Every structure is written in C-alpha cells, then in structure tokens.
Amino acid sequence: MVDIDALAAEPLFGLPLADLWFALLFFIFGMFLFLDGFDFGVGILFATRDDDHEKEQLLAAVGPFWDGNEVWLVVFGGALFAAFPAVYANLFSRYYLLMFAILAALGLRGLAPEMYEERADTRWRRFWGSAFIIGSAMTPFLLGLFVMNWLLGASGLITPAGILGGLAVVALTVVDGAAFLGLKTRGSLRAEASTYGVRAALTYLGLAVLTLETAYATTPGLRASFRSPFVGLLVITTGVLTGAYVVAFRRRRFYVAFVTAAALVFALVGLVATLMFPYINRAAGLTVQDAIISTLPLNLMSIMASVLIPIVLGYFVVLYAAFSGPVEAGETY
Amino acid sequence: MVDPVIASRLQFALTTIVHIIFPVMSMGLAPFLIYFTWKEIRTEQPIYEQLRRFWTKIFAVSFVVGTVTGLVLEFEFGTNFAAFSRTAGELFGGPLALEGMMAFMLEATFLGIFVFGRDRVSDRLYLLSSLAVGLGTWLSAVWILIANSWMQTPRGFEIVVENGHRVVKLTDPLAAYLNPRFPYMFVHMQNAAVESVALFMAGVAAYYVFRHHVWGYPIQHIGFWEKTLKIALVALIITAPLQVLQGDAYARHVAETQPQKFAAMEAVWETESYVPEYIVAFPTDLNDLLDPRTKDLFGIGIPGGASWLASGGNAEATIRGLESFDTRAPPVAIVFWAFRIMVALGFWFILLAGWGAYRWWRGELFDDDLLHKALMASSLLGFVAVEVGWIVTEVGRQPWVIQGVMKTAAGVSPGLTATEATFTLLGFATGYALLLGLYTYVVGRIIRAGPPARDDLELSDHAESSTSEVSTSG
Numbered sequence: 001m002v003d004i005d006a007l008a009a010e011p012l013f014g015l016p017l018a019d020l021w022f023a024l025l026f027f028i029f030g031m032f033l034f035l036d037g038f039d040f041g042v043g044i045l046f047a048t049r050d051d052d053h054e055k056e057q058l059l060a061a062v063g064p065f066w067d068g069n070e071v072w073l074v075v076f077g078g079a080l081f082a083a084f085p086a087v088y089a090n091l092f093s094r095y096y097l098l099m100f101a102i103l104a105a106l107g108l109r110g111l112a113p114e115m116y117e118e119r120a121d122t123r124w125r126r127f128w129g130s131a132f133i134i135g136s137a138m139t140p141f142l143l144g145l146f147v148m149n150w151l152l153g154a155s156g157l158i159t160p161a162g163i164l165g166g167l168a169v170v171a172l173t174v175v176d177g178a179a180f181l182g183l184k185t186r187g188s189l190r191a192e193a194s195t196y197g198v199r200a201a202l203t204y205l206g207l208a209v210l211t212l213e214t215a216y217a218t219t220p221g222l223r224a225s226f227r228s229p230f231v232g233l234l235v236i237t238t239g240v241l242t243g244a245y246v247v248a249f250r251r252r253r254f255y256v257a258f259v260t261a262a263a264l265v266f267a268l269v270g271l272v273a274t275l276m277f278p279y280i281n282r283a284a285g286l287t288v289q290d291a292i293i294s295t296l297p298l299n300l301m302s303i304m305a306s307v308l309i310p311i312v313l314g315y316f317v318v319l320y321a322a323f324s325g326p327v328e329a330g331e332t333y
Numbered sequence: 334m335v336d337p338v339i340a341s342r343l344q345f346a347l348t349t350i351v352h353i354i355f356p357v358m359s360m361g362l363a364p365f366l367i368y369f370t371w372k373e374i375r376t377e378q379p380i381y382e383q384l385r386r387f388w389t390k391i392f393a394v395s396f397v398v399g400t401v402t403g404l405v406l407e408f409e410f411g412t413n414f415a416a417f418s419r420t421a422g423e424l425f426g427g428p429l430a431l432e433g434m435m436a437f438m439l440e441a442t443f444l445g446i447f448v449f450g451r452d453r454v455s456d457r458l459y460l461l462s463s464l465a466v467g468l469g470t471w472l473s474a475v476w477i478l479i480a481n482s483w484m485q486t487p488r489g490f491e492i493v494v495e496n497g498h499r500v501v502k503l504t505d506p507l508a509a510y511l512n513p514r515f516p517y518m519f520v521h522m523q524n525a526a527v528e529s530v531a532l533f534m535a536g537v538a539a540y541y542v543f544r545h546h547v548w549g550y551p552i553q554h555i556g557f558w559e560k561t562l563k564i565a566l567v568a569l570i571i572t573a574p575l576q577v578l579q580g581d582a583y584a585r586h587v588a589e590t591q592p593q594k595f596a597a598m599e600a601v602w603e604t605e606s607y608v609p610e611y612i613v614a615f616p617t618d619l620n621d622l623l624d625p626r627t628k629d630l631f632g633i634g635i636p637g638g639a640s641w642l643a644s645g646g647n648a649e650a651t652i653r654g655l656e657s658f659d660t661r662a663p664p665v666a667i668v669f670w671a672f673r674i675m676v677a678l679g680f681w682f683i684l685l686a687g688w689g690a691y692r693w694w695r696g697e698l699f700d701d702d703l704l705h706k707a708l709m710a711s712s713l714l715g716f717v718a719v720e721v722g723w724i725v726t727e728v729g730r731q732p733w734v735i736q737g738v739m740k741t742a743a744g745v746s747p748g749l750t751a752t753e754a755t756f757t758l759l760g761f762a763t764g765y766a767l768l769l770g771l772y773t774y775v776v777g778r779i780i781r782a783g784p785p786a787r788d789d790l791e792l793s794d795h796a797e798s799s800t801s802e803v804s805t806s807g
C-alpha cells in the first residue's frame with residue numbers, strides 16, 4: 001500500500017516539484033501551440049486557396065489530427081487547475097471576456113470543417129470556409145493576447161504588447177502550418193506553402209522583436225527578468241531558427257522545416273516562461289512557490305503525470321505514423 | 334442586468350444541459366461501435382462495415398460538438414466560479430487534469446485513426462483504436478463523476494484557512510476519490526448512456542422499418558435498418574430493467590447521505606413516516622404545481638413507497654422533512670417533477686423493451702405499427718431522462734456546491750460584474766441554441782442519407798427493395 005503520511009511529508013525524492021510543474025505547464029502549452037498551431041496555420045492558408053480540390057486537400061491534411069491536438073489545451077487547463085488552482089481561478093476570471101472570446105473562436109474553428117463537409121453547395125461552403133479562416137486566425141491571436149496579458153500582469157484586456165504578441169502568434173501558426181503542408185502536400189501546393197511559410201517566418205521574427213521591445217518599454221516591473229542570459233539566448237536562437245527554416249524550404253528539406261517550426265514554437269514558450277519566472281501570476285503577486293498545491297496532492301499528481309505524459313506522447317507517435325506522408329488521392333475530411 | 338451569481342448559475346446550467354447530450358451520445362455509441370468493428374473484422378460481412386461507418390459519422394459529429402462545449406465547461410470553473418476553484422482546486426482540479434491526460438487524450442488521438450484510418454492501418458490496430466476510443470469515453474466519465482460525486486459526498490479532506498481564504502486540503506486520497514457516491518453515479522450514468530443511444534437507434538430504425546413494412550414504401554437497405562432495430566432492442570432489453578434497479582439503490586444512497594435532496598425529490602416538508610411514492614401525481618391545488626407537498630397530492634401513489642425506497646424495504650420508515658433542515662430547501666418543484674419524469678420514463682422504457690421482445694419472440698417485430706410509432710416517439714426520451722436525472726442531482730443538492738462545505742453562491746467569482754455575466758449568458762444562450770440547431774440538422778441529414786452506399790453489395794434479403802426506384806438515400 002501507498003504510505004500516505006510519507007507522501008504528505010515532503011516532495012518526492014526532494015525534487016523541486018513546483019518548478020517542475022511550472023515547466024510542465026509550459027511544455028503542455030507548447031505542445032498545444034505547436035500541434036494545434038499547424039491546424040490554425042492551415043486554416044489561415046485556406047484563405048489563399050480558390051480551387052475546391054486544394055481546399056479538400058488542406059482539410060484532409062489536418063482531419064485526423066486536430067481533435068487530438070486540441071486536447072492539449074484541455075490538458076493545459078486541467079493541469080493549471082490541478083497544480084495552481086489559485087492562478088487558474090484568478091487568471092480566468094480576471095480576463096473573463098477574453099476567455100469567452102477564445103472559447104467562441106475555438107468553437108467556430110472546431111465546428112467549421114465538420115460543417116463545411118456536410119453540404120456541397122457554394123453558399124454553404126463559402127460561409128463555413130470563411131468561418132474556418134476566421135476561427136483559425138482569431139484563436140491564435142486571442143491566445144497570444146491572453147498569454148502576453150498574463151505575462152505582463154495587465155489589468156485591462158487590451159495592451160499594445162498584447163496585440164503585437166497576438167499578431168506574432170498568428171504569424172507563427174502560419175510558419176507552422178506551411179511547414180506541415182510541406183509534409184502533407186505535393187507539387188504546386190507545396191511550393192506555394194513554402195513561399196507563404198518563408199514570408200510568415202520573417203514577419204514573425206519582426207513582430208516578436210517588436211513585441212519584446214514594447215513589453216520592455218511599457219512594463220517596468222518586467223525589466224529585471226530581461227537581464228536573464230536565457231532571454232538573450234532564446235532571442236538569438238529564434239533568429240537562427242528562422243534562418244534555418246527559410247534555408248530548409250529553399251532546399252526543399254520539408255521535414256527539417258517542420259522540426260524548425262516546432263523549435264520556434266518551443267523557443268517562444270520558453271521565452272515567456274523565463275520572463276515570467278519566478279512569478280506565475282504577476283498581477284496577483286503570486287510566485288510559483290506561493291501558488292502550488294500542498295505536498296500530498298502534488299506528489300500524487302506528479303506520479304500520475306510522469307506515467308501518463310509519456311504514454312500520451314506514445315499515442316501521438318502511433319497517430320502520426322499511421323498518417324505519415326502526403327495526403328493520398330481520395331482521402332477526404 | 335442579471336445578478337452575477339444568478340447569471341453564472343444559469344450559464345453553467347445551460348452549458349451543462351447542452352453539453353451532456355454529446356458525451357451521452359459518444360459513451361452510448363462506443364460499445365456499439367466496438368461491436369460493429371469487431372464483427373466487421375471477424376465475419377467480413379458488409380452490413381457490419383455499413384453499421385460501423387454510419388454510426389461513426391454520428392459519433393464524430395457528437396465528439397466535435399462535445400469537445401467544443403466541454404472546453405467551455407472546464408474554463409467556466411475558472412471564469413465564473415473562481416472562488417470555488419480556489420477553495421476546492423487542490424482536490425477538484427486533479428480529476429479534471431487526469432480526465433484530460435488519461436481519458437480525453439486516448440479518445441481524441443485514436444478517434445483520428447478510427448474515423449480516417451480504415452485503409453491506413455491494420456485490422457488489429459483498427460480494432461484496438463475502436464477499443465481505445467470507447468475506453469477513453471468511459472474513463473472520461475470516471476474522472477468527471479469522481480469530481481462530481483466528491484461534491485455530493487465529500488470525504489478525505491480538511492478545511493484550512495490560508496491567506497484569509499478557506500481552502501480544502503486533501504488528507505486521504507482514497508476516501509476522497511473513491512467517495513461513496515461514485516459507484517452509484519457511474520453505473521447509473523453509463524447504463525443511461527447506452528440505454529439512451531439504444532432508444533435513439535431503435536427510433537431511427539423503426540421509422541424506416543415502419544415505412545417499409547407497414548406503409549409499403551420501397552426502402553433501400555431495409556436489411557440495414559432491420560438489423561439496427563434488432564441490435565438496439567437487445568441493448569434496450571438489457572439496459573432498461575438494470576437502470577431502474579440501479580436507480581433504486583442510488584435513491585436509497587441519496588436518502589442516507591443527502592437527506593435534504595431526498596426530501597425535495599419526494600416533496601416531504603414535515604417529517605413523516607409511511608410516506609407514499611407517487612408515480613403519477615396531480616396537485617389538488619394549482620399552487621402545488623410550483624410548490625408540491627406530498628400530503629396535498631392526488632394521484633397514483635404506492636402507500637409507504639417513498640419510505641420503502643429511502644430505507645430499503647421498510648414502508649413505515651420516517652423521512653426527514655424539508656422544514657427540519659438549517660439550510661433553505663432547493664427549488665422543490667423542479668426536483669420533485671424532474672424526479673417523477675425520470676422514474677416514469679424508466680418504467681416506460683422497460684415496457685417498450687418488453688413489448689419489443691414479445692413481438693420479436695412472436696416473429697412480428699416488423700409488423701406492429703403501434704410499437705414502431707412508440708419507438709419513434711421515444712427516440713429522444715432517453716436523453717430527456719438523462720437531463721431530468723442530472724437536474725435532480727444538481728438542483729437537488731442546492732444550496733450547496735460542495736455538500737455541507739461550501740454554498741453555491743459563495744463559489745462565484747468575486748470580481749465578476751453583472752454586465753460581464755449577463756453579456757456572456759446571452760452569448761451562450763444564442764451560441765448554444767445555434768449549436769444545437771446545427772447538430773440536429775447535421776444528424777438529421779446523416780439519418781436521411783442512410784447507410785453509406787456500396788454498389789457491390791446486396792444488403793437486403795427483401796427482393797422488392799433491391800429493385801426500388803424510390804430511395805431515401807442520397
């Protein structure tokens with residue numbers, strides 16, 4: 001039997017579990033942004049397609065994946081609730097209307113492809129096609145705005161750095177989506193995806209730098225965090241990765257471009273986490289250590305997560321292996 | 334502007350009432366899909382492939398809408414019930430996180446393979462995917478019901494004051510997560526899901542069978558619908574009696590652990606013994622419709638029935654009346670009538686199952702037009718029973734959000750303004766109405782289109798249908 005008293009006494013193996021959960025939380029958010037990010041990017045690139053067959057290919061490319069991808073957001077919400085309930089409660093009620101805008105955008109994005117496939121007539125498809133594009137663009141924008149507000153500890157919903165950050169995340173999802181289409185399509189569609197991807201990557205780099213400058217200028221409380229050597233390192237890494245992404249597309253190394261896009265997402269998430277730490281809710285003055293749950297449930301959740309997260313990653317390997325390679329003719333959403 | 338507490342409660346009620354439809358659909362369909370997939374692979378009979386493909390379409394649409402509405406629910410704890418989340422998060426957040434990691438992930442990733450991958454993966458992996466999806470839907474219910482049942486019968490914690498906030502601290506995980514209500518809730522809920530889907534399948538199939546056999550319409554794939562009706566009936570015959578038996582045990586547990594809820598279910602105001610159980614009740618005064626009191630009801634009552642139900646066999650047992658509690662009663666009319674509707678439906682489903690079984694045994698399953706009409710009329714009643722059942726559970730425990738620990742009104746986000754709450758309430762009312770309309774429209778289209786056509790197959794054993802020029806498919 002499990003010794004409850006021992007589990008309640010001190011963190012497992014004396015590990016800094018609060019910090020590890022902070023890292024895990026951002027890892028989960030990174031998985032969401034990387035995986036669902038390419039769904040968003042493909043949704044945005046849907047706007048550039050006129051041909052019905054190409055639209056079908058785009059939908060078929062993301063079809064088997066998006067549901068699983070989006071569950072990472074559910075897990076993020078659950079993990080934040082479980083490990084840092086005070087932060088979950090404070091953040092979600094603080095940015096109340098923003099949360100509902102995010103949910104509405106996600107709902108639209110989730111529903112649109114399912115509805116699009118339901119009927120073949122032009123008006124119906126035009127409507128749901130637009131809904132798919134709008135939902136795919138709004139969701140990353142609002143999520144970027146939310147995370148920036150969270151980082152800055154903003155009291156209002158709309159901040160200059162938040163808007164720039166939102167736009168940067170939109171550009172990043174196009175980077176991600178274009179790289180995904182590089183793997184999932186062939187011919188002219190693939191060539192055009194790389195053109196959009198390269199443009200989006202350069203836009204992202206510009207917007208990311210602008211966002212950081214604005215955040216630095218408008219939030220004095222955050223300036224100390226900028227002195228961390230990791231910040232400079234991650235900014236340089238982002239620049240290098242952007243270059244690598246562009247070169248990979250030029251050389252038609254689509255797999256490399258995809259991996260680079262993933263690395264760009266995690267570099268951004270790492271940057272946000274570095275800037276935020278040791279706080280987890282700057283607006284409420286809560287550090288990671290303040291906000292963590294007590295030792296017994298923390299130990300239990302840590303045991304569960306360390307078993308389950310690798311298993312979940314295993315599911316994704318099975319899923320992505322089953323649908324590897326470009327979309328075949330006849331595969332539909 | 335609506336008061337933020339009322340608006341938040343209405344919003345939560347609205348979003349749960351709509352959301353529950355979709356998990357019930359997926360939990361209920363899961364065992365059927367596993368069965369169809371298994372038979373398809375084992376027997377290679379085309380009808381099972383058609384059954385699998387047809388019902389998978391409905392599963393997939395339900396899953397998408399369920400994901401969208403479920404995410405809203407998860408976030409609403411933080412947005413609208415921040416005080417509750419803060420207080421109970423240490424205990425309540427864990428099951429939600431584990432639902433995501435353990436159950437929802439399994440379901441969502443393997444659904445990708447299950448819906449899109451029939452030609453991409455081996456039979457074995459495909460069958461495994463159907464099992465994984467089914468296991469995921471059921472495990473989801475495990476974690477959600479662990480969280481919910483803990484709120485009904487909280488155990489394994491202590492209250493500590495931390496920075497001026499009362500916070501629930503986990504002390505005994507086994508007591509908390511395997512709390513006494515959980516098994517009753519889980520069994521009742523899962524059986525309800527399968528029963529609801531069986532009724533839905535039977536109703537849809539009965540429509541086509543009725544048009545074909547009774548009205549003489551030539552219907553393509555009539556064999557498909559006959560098979561569907563039979564499978565659905567088998568499931569109904571198993572689940573309907575079980576549901577009432579489990580319900581009885583569940584009600585007794587409520588009487589023991591949440592006596593105020595039980596008193597509201599039976600509308601017992603003064604402590605009495607030998608309380609009757611009214612199956613059909615008419616208020617003698619119209620005011621009693623909104624404020625039912627068992628002593629003022631006229632109807633078909635089983636003498637001592639409620640006492641018998643509460644005590645597990647003693648018709649003379651005393652039931653504690655609502656007047657004797659310190660807290661105000663939940664809205665008794667809602668709980669009382671919702672409970673009546675649920676129980677009445679439960680018995681109606683047993684009757685339907687018995688009727689269908691009898692006709693089948695006599696070899697007249699496809700000829701009884703009254704049975705088909707009854708099945709068609711009942712196709713959505715399983716979902717109605719689930720909704721009223723949850724209303725009994727959730728309205729009945731008011732004013733508590735955590736029984737005996739925290740009142741619902743105290744759980745609402747402190748900073749929430751009436752404007753914000755009203756705005757989102759209106760947004761959700763509109764959005765969810767549209768969502769439900771769209772879902773109904775899409776499922777309706779799938780049903781009208783019928784099973785996916787396969788030109789190389791002859792499904793029907795009825796000669797007339799194969800030469801039909803009128804068809805409902807396409």
